[in-house]
Amino acid sequence: MKVKRKIFWGALITLGIVYGDIGTSPLYVMKALIMDAGGLNGLTEDYIIGCLSLVFWTLMLMTTIKYVLIALRADNHGEGGIFALYALVRNKKKWLILPALLGGAALLADGTLTPAVTVTSAIEGLKGISIGSQPWINTQLEVNLVTFVILLVLFLIQRFGTSFIGKAFGPLMLLWFSFLAIFGIVNLIHEPLVLRALLPHYGLMLLFSPANKVGIFILGSVFLATTGAEALYSDMGHVGKRSIYLTWPFVCGALVLNYFGQGAYLIKNLGNFKTTGDIFNPFYEMLPSSVYLFGVLISTIAAIIASQALITGSFTLVEEAVGLKLLPKMKVEHPSLSRGQIYIRTINWSLCICTLLVLAYFRTSERMEAAYGLAITITMLMTTILLSQYLKDKVNIVFNGIFLAVFLSVELIFLISSLTKFTHGGYVTLLITLLILLIMVIWYFGNKLRDYLSDEEEWVSLSDYKDVLQELSNDDRIPLYISNLVMLTKVDKRTYKVKRETLYSILDKSPKKAKVYWFVTVNTTSDPYTNYYTVDMMGTRNIVNLQLYLGFKMDHRVNLYLRQVVEDLIENDIIDEQPQKYTTMPGRKIGDFRFIIIQELLSPNTRVRGWQHLLISARIFIQNHSTNPIQWFGLEFSEVKVEKVPLLLKKRRIPAMEQRMILNPKDVKRSTKE
Structure with a gap:
């Protein structure tokens, strides 16, 4: 009985810590795909089915197969993530430091956009909702102000530790995923034929279909469904791989049901959409009016939990980088007695400033989604390179070759398809990536050069x-x-x-x-x-x-x-x-x-x-x-x-000076022995 209770609580904690990022993807993935179609008027049934197929198989291939089934086995004494993985393989090849630095920098940079896009997407659901005769939020400026306050408070409370609210994260995320599944099913039963999207050829057909106006670049929006997979691997040390194995089927099922529910709603209402604002989000539109407000509330809570998990993950990532001498030393504080609870002031406020600037610059979730995900594709690509080096000693060469060929190809396609995000704001996260990478390169290679040049x-x-x-x-x-x-x-x-x-x-x-x-x-x-x-x-x-x-x-x-x-x-x-003779401690x-x-x-x-x-x-x-x-x-x-x-590095040898003249020295009498 005690074992079952321990497993249950472990699974509940995992829901609250690991799945915040990937769990809030339904808030914006289908919305981004609608924008790729040119808006609601560009939607067709084939387009929707194709999008769902691409989302489903991206979740299966990238998250389930690569991260859950393969990457979780590459644990460093229970720890996961790109730096823990690098620590396992750094003695194999010296050049492996390069993917570790680039992947880590991109992962930290992408974190500046994640809190902004998730919380903004959630709060935008309040636009037009009336309590009594007055709507809560009318304009995007009001959305941004509410989002600003939520994010600022979230960063302010970090120094006090989050254990006092962290205990509630698991039950709340259980409620969130149950909510996703239930209302996905509610809409799915009206259009069960949407399950055709489980067949992969619908997704492949869409890539070359005239209904797809952006071609292969549609994968840039599809990729948003799996951006949280890297966080799933990084957070393994907090909960253990067993808890992830137990909870992922439930989480994955809830996500797929919700995506398919949104697709069913769109197909059912083709040509008959009733928008409630200037931004159409199928996640909110498919909800019955009786639970709409609750949906916005639970979405906001899930977005806050996702942001909190990302902030904590950033602290952990930086702590690992400092320990591996990839970043300069930083003061790590422990707000609570829990070993996993850490706080790095420099990172907290750097992340806060960047996130709030991102919010001020992009303003709407639509613009953020257009820029989101470019940096994380780089991280996933670098993880694949490191993972293939780890697998060399664990599996036969054929399996490792297939793994490298498949995931390197798929992730390169995702990276290419995400390049359109550069002109839509992706350059922001890339600039942050380059800044972090520059600091890491200077610190790591500066130390190496100093040691090499030491006389x-x-x-x-x-x-x-x-x-x-x-x-x-x-x-x-x-x-x-x-x-x-x-x-x-x-x-x-x-x-x-x-x-x-x-x-x-x-x-x-x-x-x-x-x-x-x-x-x-x-x-x-x-x-x-x-x-x-x-x-x-x-x-x-x-x-x-x-x-x-x-x-x-x-x-x-x-x-x-x-x-x-x-x-x-x-x-x-x-x-x-x-x-000690003089002391207060006898x-x-x-x-x-x-x-x-x-x-x-x-x-x-x-x-x-x-x-x-x-x-x-x-x-x-x-x-x-x-x-x-x-x-x-x-x-x-x-x-x-x-x-x-x-x-002193390669000490400069100063040439001896030639003595030319000594003027007016004082006479010194010397005694001599007779």
Whole structure:
């Protein structure tokens, strides 16, 4: 009984988290296809049947087969999404970083349009509805104002966490999908012949039919039915693949019934449409008047849930990108005790501003739909490339070849058909994609170039300075700088190589005497939830080479981990206790800490020129204008010193100057022995 209850609640939560995007597609897919026909007057029965066939088989091929049956198997310790997939295959080929960067950037960019188009489509259903003698909303401006307020409030509440309303998402989405199915069936029973659309040849015939005025480009609107498939894969880590397997048949059935119900309504009323406003939406038009207002209300709620899921998904996506060093470090906050509840202020407000600007620019859902979906086709294409690399070791070469050929071909056709969206506003999301991609390229390849150009002289062996550090620690002539000096740096596990600037900070910039010297390296692993450490004492009791191993989804709060490590080492008599005479905590065994963070600035004394100089400079600019490392390492309430050092890459050799003249030196009397 308990197992069944657990499965039920897991399925309910999945409905609320995973299917928001794809679940609100019925609000605008058929409406977009009507616009492709030139409006209501361009509709024919063959056109409607063909559209339904294309929508159905797109859902089957792209969502069911590619994502549910194949992609969900490519999980990284339960996590899904393009970055989790890249983490699985990044060691196979170096060039795989390119589809990962492009796909991730496009997915983030497409998210700026999704909340705007879903909420606007829902609110437009209120136009012309009267309560008493006065309509609620008359103009598109009023629609936009209501949408603006809803979206702004949605972004404002993110910092408080959404667990308090998230519990209601599942039941509400269950109600939504039931609503889709019921009123799809209500209309379908009046035109059961619409089920002919289940045969794929109707869709293929439409692509070449004279009734189809836009030709193959109609697929750009059809593709809107499956834009949420990538989110389905990305959210796997929140709910588990089993829950998705259990719920997708119900969700898919509800979507298909609703699309076919809209098609049945259109066929039944061909030439006899009664519009209630300047924008015709078959989703609302097919509803009985008695449930129309409820339909608008539940649609708005579903649109808000879809937007919330997308915002949360964006936080998760960025957190993974930061963990894989594809984006600069950002402060991740945890509004609740739930591990899945995160909040990234920079991303939240960037997404908010972009979404509201999109709303102000496009104004109507019709114009948004014309631009929507272009970026996500790029993401799906990139996922296919990465997925084929993953499948190389999992299936035989024939299956992998068929998979790659089929989905690469289909998605290229969808991409080509979506190119018409560029002139209708698709350039907005592409520009955002390019901006995000530029930041990711600068950060990733800037780091690679910096490491490649680093001179061998920049690195020294920590073991060569072991005796010097111990001598400094025991030198009574030098005052104690701090009990525990923590250098946040990178130490090679095998060679003990460390940046020279690290030891320069301790020894040359007025020697820093400490009881214990900590050299802390944070290693990010491909396993999302890795959480362990190793310690190398180098044959001493006061020099600690600490290696932290954290998954790319783990919080990097070094101060919390260090506290546990210190307690473990003292308990095991690895380091000496540090009793404090003056303290508010009697019996305290740990002394005070000071963290040293070294910040690099590109030195003018370097031979790096041209594009390399530009790339390194841009990378340093992004670093200095992104999250403060103090916040990233969770050291806001710790004693921290940030030291700036010059970054020397291919150090320029200054030629020795020729001495020409020395004027008027002071005579120096030298004593000589007789």
